[in-house]
Amino acid sequence: MTTMTxxxxxxxxxxxxxxxxxxxxxxxxxxxxxxxxxxYLVSMLTFFLVGMTIGVLMRLEQLTIGPxxxxxxxYNAMFTxxxxxxxxxxxIPGLPASMGNFFLPILIxxxxxxxxxxxxxxxxxxxxxxxxxxxxxxxGSGPPDTGWTFYAPYSIRxxxxxxxxxxxAFVLGFSSILTGINxxxxxHRLRAPGMTWHRMPLFPWSLYATGxxxxxxxxxxxxxxxxxxxxxxxxxxxxxxxxxxDPILYQHLFWIYSHPAVYVMILPAMGAVSEIIPTFAHRxxxxxxxIAYSSIAIAALGSLVWAHHMFTSGMSEFAxxxxxxxxxxxxxxxxxxxxxxxATLYKGSIDLQPPMLYxxxxxxxxxxxxxxxxxxxxxxxxxxxxxxxxxxxHFHYVMFGGTGIAFFAALLYWFPKMSGKMYNRRVANVxxxxxxxxxxxLYFTMLTLGFEGMPRRYYDHLPQFHxxxxxxxxxSWFLVAGILMLLGNFVVALFKGEKAETNPWGGITLEWTxxxxxxxxxxxEVPSITHGPYEFNPVxxx
Amino acid sequence: xxxxxxxxxxxxxxxxGAKIGMWLFLFTEIVLFGGLxxxxxxxxxxxPHEFHAAGQExxxxxxxxxxxxxxxSSLSMALSITAVxxxxxxxxxxxxxxxxILGALFLVNKYVEWSAKIHHGLYPNGPELLKLPPGEGLxxxxxxxxxxxxxxxxxxxxxxxxxxxVLLAKQRVHQxxxxxxxxxxLYWHLVDVIWIFLLPLFYLAA
Numbered sequence: 001m002t003t004m005t006x007x008x009x010x011x012x013x014x015x016x017x018x019x020x021x022x023x024x025x026x027x028x029x030x031x032x033x034x035x036x037x038x039x040y041l042v043s044m045l046t047f048f049l050v051g052m053t054i055g056v057l058m059r060l061e062q063l064t065i066g067p068x069x070x071x072x073x074x075y076n077a078m079f080t081x082x083x084x085x086x087x088x089x090x091x092i093p094g095l096p097a098s099m100g101n102f103f104l105p106i107l108i109x110x111x112x113x114x115x116x117x118x119x120x121x122x123x124x125x126x127x128x129x130x131x132x133x134x135x136x137x138x139x140g141s142g143p144p145d146t147g148w149t150f151y152a153p154y155s156i157r158x159x160x161x162x163x164x165x166x167x168x169a170f171v172l173g174f175s176s177i178l179t180g181i182n183x184x185x186x187x188h189r190l191r192a193p194g195m196t197w198h199r200m201p202l203f204p205w206s207l208y209a210t211g212x213x214x215x216x217x218x219x220x221x222x223x224x225x226x227x228x229x230x231x232x233x234x235x236x237x238x239x240x241x242x243x244x245x246d247p248i249l250y251q252h253l254f255w256i257y258s259h260p261a262v263y264v265m266i267l268p269a270m271g272a273v274s275e276i277i278p279t280f281a282h283r284x285x286x287x288x289x290x291i292a293y294s295s296i297a298i299a300a301l302g303s304l305v306w307a308h309h310m311f312t313s314g315m316s317e318f319a320x321x322x323x324x325x326x327x328x329x330x331x332x333x334x335x336x337x338x339x340x341x342x343a344t345l346y347k348g349s350i351d352l353q354p355p356m357l358y359x360x361x362x363x364x365x366x367x368x369x370x371x372x373x374x375x376x377x378x379x380x381x382x383x384x385x386x387x388x389x390x391x392x393x394h395f396h397y398v399m400f401g402g403t404g405i406a407f408f409a410a411l412l413y414w415f416p417k418m419s420g421k422m423y424n425r426r427v428a429n430v431x432x433x434x435x436x437x438x439x440x441x442l443y444f445t446m447l448t449l450g451f452e453g454m455p456r457r458y459y460d461h462l463p464q465f466h467x468x469x470x471x472x473x474x475x476s477w478f479l480v481a482g483i484l485m486l487l488g489n490f491v492v493a494l495f496k497g498e499k500a501e502t503n504p505w506g507g508i509t510l511e512w513t514x515x516x517x518x519x520x521x522x523x524x525e526v527p528s529i530t531h532g533p534y535e536f537n538p539v540x541x542x
Numbered sequence: 543x544x545x546x547x548x549x550x551x552x553x554x555x556x557x558x559g560a561k562i563g564m565w566l567f568l569f570t571e572i573v574l575f576g577g578l579x580x581x582x583x584x585x586x587x588x589x590p591h592e593f594h595a596a597g598q599e600x601x602x603x604x605x606x607x608x609x610x611x612x613x614x615s616s617l618s619m620a621l622s623i624t625a626v627x628x629x630x631x632x633x634x635x636x637x638x639x640x641x642x643i644l645g646a647l648f649l650v651n652k653y654v655e656w657s658a659k660i661h662h663g664l665y666p667n668g669p670e671l672l673k674l675p676p677g678e679g680l681x682x683x684x685x686x687x688x689x690x691x692x693x694x695x696x697x698x699x700x701x702x703x704x705x706x707x708v709l710l711a712k713q714r715v716h717q718x719x720x721x722x723x724x725x726x727x728l729y730w731h732l733v734d735v736i737w738i739f740l741l742p743l744f745y746l747a748a
Binding site (some may be wrong): 177180181184189190219220222223224226230234235238239244253256 | 577
């Protein structure tokens with residue numbers, strides 16, 4: 001990274017060039033939202049690669065029947081770590097902390113977020129939590145083996161290092177809360193003159209909804225995780241049936257946060273896609289207000305559906321029916337977004353550049369993920385599908401096919417702006433083929449395996465599932481090859497890429513009006529906004 | 543460039559922004575305790591008689607004294623902000639100091655109360671507590687958890703207010719810029735409000 005501070009390469013005034021300090025300190029002590037965004041991006045991608053490696057090893061274990069490369073206890077630790085790393089260190093901070101930090105102030109015409117120092121603190125908390133999570137693997141009595149859900153009473157009783165892992169998640173939650181507070185305040189206070197709520201681009205809208213979920217849902221997981229530690233250390237008994245406690249209450253508290261958390265993961269991805277599609281369709285987005293308000297609707301409804309993770313846990317039939325109904329309802333605002341994206345394409349002048357290719361892939365994969373989710377909302381089917389590979393497949397379609405691919409799309413879209421360098425577009429297009437093919441081989445197979453009855457988190461499988469497991473494992477190799485190609489392309493571009501133009505894609509939101517990379521203060525003059533964000537022909541507009 | 547920089551965040555202090563940020567943070571604190579209140583109500587519904595019986599273990603006199611102490615501290619906190627607004631820096635410093643002392647008094651009371659319980663073996667996994675019916679054990683477990691977490695917040699509030707004392711002494715908080723003190727006050731009032739809910743739920747449960 002130290003090579004990136006050279007002023008000669010990026011021109012005077014660029015945020016990459018101008019800083020009092022040099023070397024690593026110029027980054028880890030900077031309160032510039034753009035530098036913090038890149039700190040998040042680099043650290044998150046590192047964790048992503050670790051999580052991906054663990055995932056590949058788990059797939060490798062399933063290549064043959066019986067022990068392949070690891071012992072059952074190692075496998076238990078692997079799926080726990082894969083979940084903890086991917087959820088808490090990659091997808092939850094995901095788009096908001098990296099792209100959101102970098103682009104939220106620019107998109108609303110501000111110089112920075114509302115609380116720049118708090119922003120840096122939240123990165124330190126993020127790294128602190130990550131270090132604790134890594135420590136929990138190597139210290140104490142072995143890595144946690146509970147799964148990322150830390151369900152009681154097992155998480156209270158297991159001898160493995162659950163307390164430290166849970167505390168790591170607590171610290172990461174605090175980091176997430178601070179980011180949420182920062183973004184909501186920024187959007188309320190720092191919009192440029194003329195940037196009314198309805199002239200705000202859709203990525204900030206999605207970050208606004210996300211911020212509220214982070215603020216109002218995360219503390220619930222904080223207290224729940226603290227209670228797990230208190231239970232393990234003092235044994236107060238709130239989740240211990242032997243002492244009159246009820247483990248189902250743990251599940252309730254856990255999902256009261258963790259279901260809204262999946263919207264923390266997906267909403268910013270939807271926001272990024274809403275930026276990309278109008279740019280490459282060269283026309284204004286269809287149903288701007290519907291997309292903006294559906295983000296809020298998802299945030300609100302998504303907070304009321306948590307118990308659909310618990311249909312088989314023994315809740316009352318009445319509660320099951322209510323939560324099933326609410327689950328169906330939350331599909332509506334998601335579908336509104338999909339229809340609006342597709343309607344935006346209609347009669348657009350579509351330019352299939354790499355960001356657009358990945359954004360369209362997002363829509364396709366997210367539809368599969370969303371519709372399989374609706375299937376599970378049906379009570380009768382849920383009993384059959386609960387805790388099978390179908391859940392794993394569905395979750396990866398939404399979180400990886402949705403958030404992950406949208407993350408790649410956003411990176412392809414904004415990388416030239418962030419780094420000032422253009423990547424090789426052909427390589428990015430070629431990498432799409434192994435990613436798309438491998439992804440569907442891996443996760444669609446999981447959907448079918450789950451439908452046939454393959455349970456999740458099992459170390460081994462029966463012979464009738466063997467063919468499916470082989471297909472999925474081979475798919476994981478394609479997928480990883482594609483991802484490495486895609487990410488490697490960015491690294492090469494950093495060193496050898498051509499200089500990026502100010503506006504390589506023909507976008508009309510504010511980030512395309514400032515140089516690539518943007519100057520430290522973002523704008524020479526505070527922009528004055530006179531029309532909506534996607535009016536490609538402002539004269540014809542309002 | 544200096545002539546063009548007129549942006550609110552870069553140059554001016556943003557009073558409204560600071561208040562919004564603080565209120566959002568207070569929401570997270572309320573939800574944090576909310577999780578425990580949910581547990582309390584679930585178990586109270588499940589074990590109404592045990593909760594009633596276990597409530598008699600608590601001395602409501604100490605609870606009420608602590609309530610008076612905390613409410614008085616909220617008063618001195620609110621007065622200190624008015625004092626700063628009127629430019630009476632010294633008075634404000636004294637009032638914040640009084641608030642910290644009252645917070646300490648609250649914790650001393652709490653210490654006396656807890657140590658008596660622990661002395662009687664009434665602590666989680668303690669010999670006497672394990673003899674009680676499950677519901678009563680849960681009541682006392684929740685009592686220790688919730689008043690403990692509240693106590694930690696009192697300590698945090700005292701640390702914040704001590705920092706305010708330093709800022710007041712260094713004139714970093716003064717008549718024209720007092721939002722930090724105001725936000726510290728908001729936090730202190732929140733700690734107070736949570737106690738107002740803990741008092742009836744535990745001390746008056748009998």
